[in-house]
Amino acid sequence: MNAPFVPVCSRVRLADLRDPSERAALERFVAEHPEGTPFHRPAWITAVEQGTGNRALVLVEERGGEIVAMLPLNEIHSPIFGRLLASTGFAVDGGLLAGDRSDTDALLASVEALAASTSCPTIELRGGPVAAERPGWTLRTQSHCGFVAPLAAEDEAQLTAIPRKQRAEVRKSLANAFEITVGTAAEDRAAHYAVYAESVRNLGTPVFPRALFDAVLDGFGADADILTVRHEGRAVASVLSLYWRGAVMPYWGGGTRAARLLRANDRMYFELMLHARRRGCDRFDFGRSKTNSGAYHFKRNWGFTPEPLGYGVWTAPGADKRDADPTSAKHRLQIALWQRLPLGVANRLGPWIARGLG
16 A cells, blocks of 8 residues: 655755755755756855845745745845845846746745845845735836847957947057956955946946955955956956856946057956856856936947846835935935935945945
């Protein structure tokens, strides 16, 4: 006589990120999942916690002791923009990472309950499946776009793959006497932060804490580096990039005011394409940009085709929708004022504000 079939029930719980074996199991799940990204990694959310103070959390669904789904989160606190559970914080991707045997509704119900228990009136899932028919959830597909293109097989082919107008700018940059360095040493980090801080101040955006960049570089090890362009010994453009499954992801980059005339940003991204191919990459992931923003059109000029990104957003009953959109009318005046701040003042105030942007 056959034994009766006993269904294996699933359970959803918070992972213990202090447990090395738990973290290792989550890292394996992300690495093996076809939709895993660097922003699902415990290394990412814990770097965000270390660098900004926004707590790292992971909801895990298990069946028979096996992980079948996970949802990495950062609990974002901001006196200006309010409280948020983001999957994941300071990232362009995230959301539910689910297997065939997972229960999406159970995980969404769990993150709603977690938001209530942590007094976060908003949840934002930057990718992954979202049941938009659930009460309180909406799916945004028009706010941001991603940009990914293949890398060419050799240097000259990479140059000719760039559209004519942008290619002309790159050619002009190649005529300039630049020094290109790649690394993660103290001098690389200092140069990058100085350039990035000036760049975002000029755009009217508070700079992120230096500790965030250091934590990501330390947590990702060989999967992250900094490429810097120097002119006459001075860093004028620099970018911190991530590497994932054959793709290079220039993530935090910028240039000084001098970079525009020198075309240092054009040289920076072209050199990164060459460097990434030599590392074994075959794709250039230019990240996300706000639809129809200046960065959006800059990436299109390089020949990248925008692909809309799906963001699932939940707002607690009776709560106002969170507005941290830098292009909104509400923040336009603040941006204009920030652009006029002395760099030293912006660098002191910026990290305190930016750690709440999420």
